[in-house]
Amino acid sequence: MAGSVRELLKDYNYLLERLYKKVPPKSGSGEYEIPEPQVLRIGNQTIIRNFKEISMKLKRDPQLVARYLQKELAAAGKYDPDSGQLVLNVKVSRKVINQFLQMFLRTYVRCPTCGSVDTRLERRGRVWILVCEACGAEQPVKPF
Ligand SMILES: [Zn+2]
Structure with missing residues (x-):
């Protein structure tokens, strides 16, 4: 009787050990983070300074992401590949830009x-x- 309990405990510890080893590391879980847009407003224009970095994180061509924002904001704009900045001909807050980027992530990336x-x-x-x-x-x- 005592022998079989010991055997059971041994098995139990063995299973626990195996279970812990199988638990994957925590990286990769949770929300996918895109960089916070660095927004500069000058007159009636809005400049997203780290637009290239954001697009790379979204794994999409900056020209495509730029077109999406222009359509959603109903505004003209221009992406400059040299500086990596997007200039939008509209006054818009960082919060609104962030919302559209999150929507892009949900619809066209995830x-x-x-x-x-x-x-x-x-x-x-x-x-x-x-x-x-x-x-x-x-x-x-x-x-x-
Ligand atoms: Zn999938």
């Missing part, structure tokens, strides 16, 4: 199936597809 940001946008004719490299899911998204 996989709705598994939550991975390891994705790419594919254009098939008039249709845009968000293709996930992690789980293989394909999701049609609204073109802009």
